[in-house]
Amino acid sequence: MNTTLDIQSRLTCPNCWVDLSPADLLWVSSHPDLRGDNYLGTDAQKRFLPSRFDSDGFALDANGMRSQSLACPECHLAIPRILVDFKPIFVSVIGASSSGKSYFLTSAIWELRRKCQALRLSFADADPVANQIISEHEQKLFLSDKPSELVAISRTETDGELYQQVNYGTRQELYARPFVFSLKPTPDHIGYKGEKELRLVSRALCLYDNAGEHFRPNLEAALSPATDHLALSEALIYVFDPLQHPRFRQLCRKHSQDPQLNDDFQVVRQDEVIVEAAKRIRLKANLAEHEQFNKPLIVAVNKLDVWQHLLPNIDFNNLHPFQATGDGVTGIYANMINEASRVLRELLVQAAPEVVAACDSFCNDVTYIPISPQGCSPEVKEGNWGVRPSSLKPVWAEVPLLYALSRTNCGLVPTISNNSQ
Ligand SMILES: Nc1nc2c(ncn2[C@@H]2O[C@H](COP(=O)(O)OP(=O)(O)OP(=O)(O)O)[C@@H](O)[C@H]2O)c(=O)[nH]1
Ligand SMILES: [Mg+2]
Ligand SMILES: [Zn+2]
Known part of the structure; x- marks a missing residue:
């Protein structure tokens, strides 16, 4: 899987249709304790802007777990990774x-x-x-x-x-x-x-x-x-x-x-x-x-x-x-x-x-x-x-x-x- 987010210079959120730069994408936390999103409700995994990455280039969530998915900064809904590539x-x-x-x-x-x-x-x-x-x-x-x-x-x-x-x-x-x-x-x-x-x-x-x-x-x-x-x-x-x-x-x-x-x-x-x-x-x-x-x-x-x-x-x-x-x-x-x-x-x-x-x-x-x-x-x-x-x-x-x-x-x-x- 490619983990660098600079393949497409722009992309469109397939949910809310906003035009984005891949650098603005949020990541979705993986750790089961990290729940609650102000747009999507208490059951949704937390969205975050990453500051730490593992050696494969995946963002690490607040509990140090590798994040697997991306989300739109505007609507917070998931954006399939393929849209970056x-x-x-x-x-x-x-x-x-x-x-x-x-x-x-x-x-x-x-x-x-x-x-x-x-x-x-x-x-x-x-x-x-x-x-x-x-x-x-x-x-x-x-x-x-x-x-x-x-x-x-x-x-x-x-x-x-x-x-x-x-x-x-x-x-x-x-x-x-x-x-x-x-x-x-x-x-x-x-x-x-x-x-x-x-x-x-x-x-x-x-x-x-x-x-x-x-x-x-x-x-x-x-x-x-x-x-x-x-x-x-x-x-x-x-x-x-x-x-x-x-x-x-x-x-x-x-x-x-x-x-x-x-x-x-x-x-x-x-x-x-x-x-x-x-x-x-x-x-x-x-x-x-x-x-x-x-x-x-x-x-x-x-x-x-x-x-x-x-x-x-x-x-x-x-x-x-x-x-x-x-x-x-x-x-x-x-x-x-x-x-x-x-x-x-x-x-x-x-x-x-x-x-x-x-x-x-x-x-x-x-x-x-x-x-x-x-x-x-x-x-x-x-x-x-x-x-x-x-x-x-x-x-x-x-x-x-x-x-x-x-x-x-x-x-x-x-x-x-x-x-x-
Ligand atoms: N005779 C025939 N009936 C079909 C065919 N394809 C679908 N149908 C029937 O058409 C009906 C409606 O199909 P759906 O795909 O649920 O219709 P839809 O447009 O998604 O409907 P909504 O979700 O309510 O907007 C069903 O009863 C199907 O069995 C076909 O090839 N031949
Ligand atoms: Mg239908
Ligand atoms: Zn969106």
């Missing part, structure tokens, strides 16, 4: 309640772990503690020891474990908890320049799940910091759920028994989600009403397993949008993604024109990508919703994230324009 890429996931954001992130991360080797990337948890929630979700869905029994990921609550509360005296703030991963090229990657250069070409991928409620207009004031990460993200992934859209519901009922199509299922106006997110981003980024978001907006059109009959000529199960080419480059096929996006946009213009209009008015770089994180419908047993791990077969779940990475200038996921498929 690697440049970050922030990606936020938004969408209405029950649109499938949490299942999407879980499947996407699982698939990336499985497929990264083929992409000549090493993809790993940068901070197992920070990623514990998503790891538990992965365990539930993909590593179950009783795969034929129903399991479920619980709803993301606005006051739940995906948010962190900080008490600044009389003021309280709620910050979204990032999931943080390291992305490094392996020696056979085109961008690999040797061990010494690894820090320059590797990245820390920070992902944010959100509770759908955060995009209800009336909650704006109370939840502002919780959604501030949107404005700083390299790409936004908007999960659109056709199963919550009246026109799509009609089109799917004849073909699917998915319980989400039942009459009593609550549906919401999903164009409002993007309008609300746009409003907050404009405010935070100081953009005028007519100015457009200048990063990619990726619309992940979810639950493809239910509506795939609407695109009968395309079998997404057998289309692989990233592959190794003969000249040793592994990347994403721009043509295939662009074609999928074009076809999907046409479908949405017919079935949900208000969603396309809302996306277009916010951003001129919109890509539509079909996904199915489960590849099957959930089931309801005695009033409880869940999926059987043995039935899961994700389709394109990792593609929105890979596409987002390909749109940054990090070079880790190159774009390949010639598509031989």
Whole structure:
């Protein structure tokens, strides 16, 4: 582990978004007696500015114990060490309640772990503690020891474990908890320049799940910091759920028994989600009403397993949008993604024109990508919703994230324009 804090000259706290110098970082004491933080409460380990270091360069706390973690001087929340070493890429996931954001992130991360080797990337948890929630979700869905029994990921609550509360005296703030991963090229990657250069070409991928409620207009004031990460993200992934859209519901009922199509299922106006997110981003980024978001907006059109009959000529199960080419480059096929996006946009213009209009008015770089994180419908047993791990077969779940990475200038996921498929 590198212990000198001078690799990046500046870094951004992934919790409160303040811009920092690594020299200002606090350390988190390790000794069990050193508890109590004025912002985080009596149970939190004390934060301190170090004056003593051990021979490996780790700070020693007041009781002489080696400190392992860093914290932000502004919000006191933990900052994964990787952010000192690697440049970050922030990606936020938004969408209405029950649109499938949490299942999407879980499947996407699982698939990336499985497929990264083929992409000549090493993809790993940068901070197992920070990623514990998503790891538990992965365990539930993909590593179950009783795969034929129903399991479920619980709803993301606005006051739940995906948010962190900080008490600044009389003021309280709620910050979204990032999931943080390291992305490094392996020696056979085109961008690999040797061990010494690894820090320059590797990245820390920070992902944010959100509770759908955060995009209800009336909650704006109370939840502002919780959604501030949107404005700083390299790409936004908007999960659109056709199963919550009246026109799509009609089109799917004849073909699917998915319980989400039942009459009593609550549906919401999903164009409002993007309008609300746009409003907050404009405010935070100081953009005028007519100015457009200048990063990619990726619309992940979810639950493809239910509506795939609407695109009968395309079998997404057998289309692989990233592959190794003969000249040793592994990347994403721009043509295939662009074609999928074009076809999907046409479908949405017919079935949900208000969603396309809302996306277009916010951003001129919109890509539509079909996904199915489960590849099957959930089931309801005695009033409880869940999926059987043995039935899961994700389709394109990792593609929105890979596409987002390909749109940054990090070079880790190159774009390949010639598509031989
Ligand atoms: N048919 C189908 N249903 C899916 C798929 N992925 C997720 N779902 C269902 O979508 C529902 C909502 O999923 P979540 O991931 O919890 O939704 P969310 O957007 O995180 O919701 P909040 O946390 O409330 O904001 C669950 O009942 C899932 O079983 C899919 O690929 N196909
Ligand atoms: Mg959720
Ligand atoms: Zn902070």
